[in-house]
Amino acid sequence: MSLIIDAHNHLGDRPGAVQTGAELVAKLDLAGVAKGVVFPFVEGNFTNDFVKDAYEQFPDRLIPYCAVNPWERDAADIVRRCISDWGFKGLKLHPTINGYHLADPELVDPLFKVAEELDFPIIVHGASDLYNSPPEFAIMARRFPTVSLMMAHMGFFWSVDQAISFAGEFDNLxxxxxxxxxxxxxxxxxxxxxxxxxxGTDSPFVDYEFEFQKMRRATDDEEGYRQIVGGNIARLLKL
Ligand SMILES: [Zn+2]
Incomplete structure (x- = not known):
């Protein structure tokens, strides 16, 4: 039986939001969730240090992803250090907040090339905003067919149909x-x-238990449910 894993949580302390590793682990415990993928809040000047510290505190419960702003000239080096030196397992990008198109070759391809080389998945903010609309995901899924790419928020609000179509079309999306x-x-x-x-829940911006219970309604098939709440992300991360 596969582990139950939440694929989207933020850790850190920024204006308007704070979540520590200990606070998230308490939520995982209450909901009966084995592990949570964690990455920084990406507003303003952020680093990955808070996530690194939390991972050192809860290595069996937290799965750390690096987050970078591709406008920073050393973004690819930061990703490489997170993965190779700190043991991080993936990458988080937020094109809308950091102001770039997901499919921008100059800015984003270097990061996907690191993912291709070091073999880790990428999650990208994927609400129906201009910079990260589903066609931008399709371009990147086609350009980097060996990189597993997750569209966070699945195109909500306006682009869900398009998001579903592209995810059906590309094996790695x-x-x-x-x-x-x-x-x-x-x-x-x-x-x-x-x-x-x-x-994924996007904690701390949610009622954690409700987000977990919501998935019971996703399908009547028990095996399918297990895939959604942990099996798929475990496969992508080779857990
Ligand atoms: Zn988020």
Whole structure:
């Protein structure tokens, strides 16, 4: 039986939001969740240090991803250091907050090339905003077919249908469920299968237990449910 894993949580302390590793682990415990993927808040000047410290404190419960702003000239070096030196397992990008197109070759390809080389997955903010619309994901999924790419928020609000279509078209493109309503998630599971849908909460910006319980409604199939709440992300991370 696969582990239950939440694929999207933020750690750190920024204006308006704070979450420590200990606070998240307490939420995982209450909900019966084995592990949480964690990365920094990406507003303002952020670093990965807070996540590194939390990972050292809870190595069995937290799965750390690096976050970078590609406008920083040393972004690819930061990613390489996170993965190779600190043992981080993936990369988080937020094109809308940091102001670039996901499919920008100059800015973003160097980061995907590191992922291609070191073999780790990438999660990208994927609400229906200009900079990270589903076609931008499709371009990157096609350009880097060996990199597993997760679309956080699965195109919500306006682009869910397009998101589902592209995730069905590209083997390496997955939909992550945080902030998406249950009807849209059920539709995704029906159209492209539970193996393409990955549970995430976007904590601390949610009622954690509700986000977990929501996934019980995603499918009637127990095996499909298990894939969504942990099996798929475990496969991507080779856990
Ligand atoms: Zn988030």
């Amino acid at each position: 997955y939909l992550e469920t945080s902030r998406a309503p249950i009807f849209e998630i059920q539709t995704a599971v029906k159209r492209i299968g539970p193996h393409k849908v990955i549970w």
